[in-house]
Structure formats: C-alpha cells, structure tokens
Amino acid sequence: MKTNKISIDTIQKYLQKNVSPHLQKHYGNVKAHRIENNTLYIHLLGQCACCPSAHLTVEYFIEKKIKENFSQIQQVCIEQSVSDELLILAKKVLSGKTVFAQTKEEALKS
Secondary structure (H helix, E strand, O other): OOOOOOOHHHHHHHHHHHOHHHHHOOOEEEEEEEEEOOEEEEEEEEHHHHOOOHHHHHHHHHHHHHHHHOOOOOEEEEOOOOOHHHHHHHHHHHHOOOOOOOOHHHHHHO
C-alpha cells in the first residue's frame, strides 16, 4: 500500500478496515481529517475522544499502523476541533431554527 502520493480517503479506508474495529470495541472510532507536511491529523470519536489514554492509543497503535503502511506519514496528531455538524446545529439553535425538548414528554412527541 506504499505509494508516493496518498489521499485522505485512502488513509480513511485503511483506518476503517484496520483500526476502527479495535476502537469500536471500546465505543470509539477514528476519522482521518487532513494531511499536512507529512503529518496526519485525526479526530478521535465516541469514547476515544475523551479517553485519558487517547494519546497512548495514537502513539502506540494508530501511528504505528499508519507508519507501517504509509511511509510518507512521519507523525499522527489528534486534531481537537468542533465538527462541522456540531457548528451547524449550534447555529440553528442560536438562531431559533431548532428547539430542543425541555421535558421527556416533549421529546417523546417528536
């Protein structure tokens, strides 16, 4: 799988097949976000996003797997940012276009 130029999609497919199944056992996941200067930036999802051992998972598992299969990648870093989906939802809530249920009964109506 070693090539001169790699795409974020190629890495994401590799992660889905070889890394995600292990993380999903712990209710987490990983998403390749971007590649910049031979560094892969990833998002940790689910339980992995708030795990105190996340840096160890990245360093000893994810980064190792990536480097073994993509020689161009020299480092893997956790990108901690707000997802586009959450930003869109926040804008809707703040503009009054989306209202959350205040009670259990209201939530069951929708």
